[in-house]
Amino acid sequence: MRTDKYVLQVISRSRFRSAIIFILFFVTTVCLFGTGLFTGNLKNGSKKLYGQTYADMIVVPEAYLDNTKDMLFKGKACSIMFKDDVLSGMNGVSGVEAVTPQLYLETLEMSCCADGGIQIVAYDPATDFAVSQWTEHSKELSGYEALAGSGGTMKKGDKITLFDREFTIADVLDETGMGYDNSIFIPYETADEITSSEEYKFMFGEKTGLVSMLLVKNSPDGDIKETEAAVNSALAGSEAKVYPIDELSADLRSHIDLMTAVTKIVSAFAVILAAVALFAMVTITFRQRRRIAGSMLSAGCPRGRVLKYFLSEYLFLFAAGAISGILLVCVFLLPLHEEVKAVLEMPYKLISLSGAAILAAKTAAVDMAMLALAVSFTFVGILRTEPAMLMEEQV
Amino acid sequence: MIKGQNITKLFGGNGLKCADITVKKGEMAGISGASGCGKSTLLNILTGMLRPDSGTVLINGVDISSLSEKKRTALRGNVIGYVMQKNSLLPELTALQNIMFPALTAKKSPDVKKAEEIAERLAITDQLGSYPSQLSGGEYRRVMLARILMLETPIIAADEPTSNLDRESAAIVRDMLIEANKKGVTVLTASHDPLLLESTDRVINIG
Numbered sequence: 001m002r003t004d005k006y007v008l009q010v011i012s013r014s015r016f017r018s019a020i021i022f023i024l025f026f027v028t029t030v031c032l033f034g035t036g037l038f039t040g041n042l043k044n045g046s047k048k049l050y051g052q053t054y055a056d057m058i059v060v061p062e063a064y065l066d067n068t069k070d071m072l073f074k075g076k077a078c079s080i081m082f083k084d085d086v087l088s089g090m091n092g093v094s095g096v097e098a099v100t101p102q103l104y105l106e107t108l109e110m111s112c113c114a115d116g117g118i119q120i121v122a123y124d125p126a127t128d129f130a131v132s133q134w135t136e137h138s139k140e141l142s143g144y145e146a147l148a149g150s151g152g153t154m155k156k157g158d159k160i161t162l163f164d165r166e167f168t169i170a171d172v173l174d175e176t177g178m179g180y181d182n183s184i185f186i187p188y189e190t191a192d193e194i195t196s197s198e199e200y201k202f203m204f205g206e207k208t209g210l211v212s213m214l215l216v217k218n219s220p221d222g223d224i225k226e227t228e229a230a231v232n233s234a235l236a237g238s239e240a241k242v243y244p245i246d247e248l249s250a251d252l253r254s255h256i257d258l259m260t261a262v263t264k265i266v267s268a269f270a271v272i273l274a275a276v277a278l279f280a281m282v283t284i285t286f287r288q289r290r291r292i293a294g295s296m297l298s299a300g301c302p303r304g305r306v307l308k309y310f311l312s313e314y315l316f317l318f319a320a321g322a323i324s325g326i327l328l329v330c331v332f333l334l335p336l337h338e339e340v341k342a343v344l345e346m347p348y349k350l351i352s353l354s355g356a357a358i359l360a361a362k363t364a365a366v367d368m369a370m371l372a373l374a375v376s377f378t379f380v381g382i383l384r385t386e387p388a389m390l391m392e393e394q395v
Numbered sequence: 396m397i398k399g400q401n402i403t404k405l406f407g408g409n410g411l412k413c414a415d416i417t418v419k420k421g422e423m424a425g426i427s428g429a430s431g432c433g434k435s436t437l438l439n440i441l442t443g444m445l446r447p448d449s450g451t452v453l454i455n456g457v458d459i460s461s462l463s464e465k466k467r468t469a470l471r472g473n474v475i476g477y478v479m480q481k482n483s484l485l486p487e488l489t490a491l492q493n494i495m496f497p498a499l500t501a502k503k504s505p506d507v508k509k510a511e512e513i514a515e516r517l518a519i520t521d522q523l524g525s526y527p528s529q530l531s532g533g534e535y536r537r538v539m540l541a542r543i544l545m546l547e548t549p550i551i552a553a554d555e556p557t558s559n560l561d562r563e564s565a566a567i568v569r570d571m572l573i574e575a576n577k578k579g580v581t582v583l584t585a586s587h588d589p590l591l592l593e594s595t596d597r598v599i600n601i602g
Contacts, residue, residue: 002499006488013487013526288486295483298444299542300472301500302465387468388436388444391481 025321045177045347059214095227122191151181177349294390402450432602434585443467476543533564
């Protein structure tokens with residue numbers, strides 16, 4: 001009898017048993033793949049906080065430290081302003097490889113963009129080393145061109161009106177997982193022209209000669225502590241101070257690590273419970289399987305084929321449970337990506353398709369290991385027992 | 396020919412002790428004995444479902460005790476058809492699928508017409524679409540016999556084929572075994588049923 005036909009008939013006739021096994025694989029997959037994807041997105045979003053940073057240090061006024069963290073990592077509106085004369089003081093400071101300014105002009109409510117509004121950020125294309133990490137176009141931006149964060153609906157070539165001026169979207173940044181996703185970047189020179197206009201001053205106040213932050217890149221062979229000391233020394237007398245990104249992101253990193261650990265522990269418990277339940281289910285149905293195996297063997301069905309029938313049934317339920325679990329996670333987690341990001345208030349960025357495929361493969365491997373563990377005792381029992389003894393009642 | 400010598404199989408001290416049995420080709424033989432004397436154990440050993448503790452079993456001159464598990468299973472599908480005393484239909488398959496299961500599992504094309512003919516002779520045509528749990532005891536036993544008749548093996552071993560059956564069902568099963576024997580099939584049956592034992596050429600008492 002064709003294995004697939006037999007398996008489908010067994011599953012449809014043993015609905016309760018099949019449903020339980022399906023649910024166990026489904027739950028395991030949802031737990032493993034769902035939490036894996038969630039923590040993977042967190043890690044992916046916060047990658048720039050660990051290791052390779054988009055800037056090594058940030059210069060902001062000491063009083064705005066918390067606001068800076070919220071703005072950088074949670075995408076909250078920025079109201080930091082300080083005199084830009086500190087920029088000239090940074091030139092030639094030992095250990096500093098590059099400095100680039102950013103000015104957060106306003107947070108505007110726009111139909112194209114996130115509910116919390118979109119930040120208009122002015123940056124200097126000539127010195128930029130931050131925005132360029134998410135678009136190659138950042139160095140060439142000029143005039144009334146703008147770069148859009150990935151969080152909105154804007155596309156390359158779209159027109160957008162900012163401060164009564166029409167800008168063309170020159171490019172859209174790759175997803176950053178940070179506040180940049182809900183930002184629009186314009187060139188510093190254009191921002192200067194805008195903030196110098198009487199209309200702007202009337203509407204938003206005086207912003208000429210101001211800056212929101214300076215991003216500092218440490219020289220490759222420079223010690224960050226020494227550079228920090230040198231920069232602070234150069235900034236002496238001003239309200240600004242330099243902060244290494246590692247220091248700014250320490251709380252957030254520990255928060256992310258804790259959340260990741262807790263999620264993994266909960267997931268591990270769920271998987272262990274599912275594995276124990278699957279093992280129990282297989283063991284409970286062992287007596288019935290023994291009799292069926294004995295019956296098949298008495299009719300001349302080879303032992304290998306008997307095991308193939310049983311294994312195929314489990315594999316079918318495993319595949320159905322695993323695929324359904326992965327689809328459910330994708331159907332719920334992907335469309336709600338922006339909402340999840342907003343609720344979390346921390347860096348959160350989708351992992352790549354290949355990363356998701358690897359995660360799905362790992363999940364399937366755990367499911368398979370669980371199945372192998374659960375059925376191995378049953379199969380060994382069937383393999384080692386004489387056909388006549390399989391038909392006996394006592395197990 | 397079936398020949399068993401000094402067959403012993405003990406379960407905690409009880410069971411079959413030094414049994415000898417010889418059944419000639421084309422013979423219909425019965426095995427009788429008190430309950431627990433080892434009739435089912437002997438049939439299990441003769442059909443390769445169980446290995447004896449000691450002794451030899453020759454089927455057409457081949458010592459099946461020394462055969463591998465795979466070859467003993469093949470023997471049951473090709474040489475010996477075994478109707479077990481215990482319920483041995485597959486619960487998830489219909490009666491018809493159960494009857495055709497040995498052929499289907501051997502990847503032979505299922506002969507539905509032949510299965511229906513056998514079912515008709517066993518008066519279970521109306522039950523072919525039913526699942527084992529929906530069959531009466533008599534119908535269940537007849538489906539088990541039909542499954543073996545489908546194999547057309549030269550030897551049929553049947554363990555208590557008429558036990559717990561009503562007179563009508565028992566008569567049908569008995570007649571089918573006699574009919575198979577008349578066609579040249581060697582039949583070996585363990586039974587307490589006097590009518591079935593009277594139908595055999597010879598009764599072998601094992602205790």
